[in-house]
């Protein structure tokens with residue numbers, strides 16, 4: 001007999017305890033999974049932000065919704081980039097050196113943009129893998145809610161939802177592309193970018209220019225708000241190349257296409273992809289090809305790769321290999337980006353990257 005005259009059946013007590021344990025287990029395992037995916041996805045200090053895959057319980061995600069959030073994230077990140085630049089409080093630091101010995105710079109613009117972009121995407125899509133250029137401080141979490149609005153221009157182009165398994169998705173964030181040029185106040189080169197890869201293939205790309213408030217987006221087999229130009233010069237192309245991580249790119253370009261070829265040095269991988277397209281922004285230069293010969297990271301190139309692919313163009317290594325946007329965060333084989341050209345013929349013309357150093 002229990003106190004106060006209530007009789008407890010031993011079977012009832014056992015069932016109650018089992019139920020209680022079940023509830024506790026459920027809550028605790030969910031909590032742990034959430035903690036691990038958040039910490040894992042935030043990345044390592046100073047880049048290299050590839051964490052373990054999230055728990056495989058994510059169900060599906062709608063790529064059209066993911067595009068809407070990516071466009072919003074790029075714009076929100078861009079607001080931070082602009083605000084920091086205009087306040088002149090960049091707090092510039094060096095994260096280390098590139099393999100070629102250039103300073104890898106980081107500013108408050110990179111960090112604050114990264115925080116906004118990461119938490120907006122992470123809050124809307126908790127179960128997807130997100131790789132970002134900058135470290136996300138787990139002690140400085142922010143919940144940024146998405147209002148579930150899909151902009152009209154996206155709804156017009158992409159008329160139905162496109163569901164894919166959450167575990168097939170990898171999101172790549174570049175919170176501030178052309179950091180070097182940002183520190184030099186060369187604003188036109190600066191972009192914020194989001195890319196979505198499905199099973200390693202680039203599918204969604206967003207490139208946003210914060211200082212001219214221009215955004216290009218595209219989904220492979222979906223639609224886009226940007227298009228290719230009508231003509232390109234394949235014989236003596238204008239070639240856009242890096243101005244701060246150039247390596248031997250000028251020699252390679254002139255050797256391949258002759259001395260009549262125009263070389264356009266520019267900052268930012270996002271800017272250089274936009275140079276190949278029909279972009280209304282007045283500050284945007286135009287080129288026929290984009291070539292890069294040094295090591296580069298996947299968050300720098302994934303969005304441009306997705307947009308080019310969606311519009312029928314190509315971005316590959318200099319050997320013509322497709323780039324997989326899972327696993328390691330860098331690529332070794334250089335880059336060739338083209339649209340409305342015979343990409344494989346261009347690959348055959350280019351010298352072997354291995355031999356470039358010996359020329």
Ligand SMILES: Nc1ncnc2c1ncn2[C@@H]1O[C@H](COP(=O)(O)O)[C@@H](OP(=O)(O)O)[C@H]1O
Pocket residue numbers: 098099100133174176177178179180241242243244245246266267268269294295296297300
């Ligand atoms: N050799 C290299 N090693 C590391 N990062 C490189 C690199 N070459 C280019 N990048 C990165 O790729 C982006 C475009 O480079 P570039 O402007 O020289 O064409 C820049 O990204 P961030 O500005 O996001 O760091 C730059 O840091």
Ligand SMILES: [Mg+2]
Pocket residue numbers: 174176177178269299300
């Ligand atoms: Mg970048």
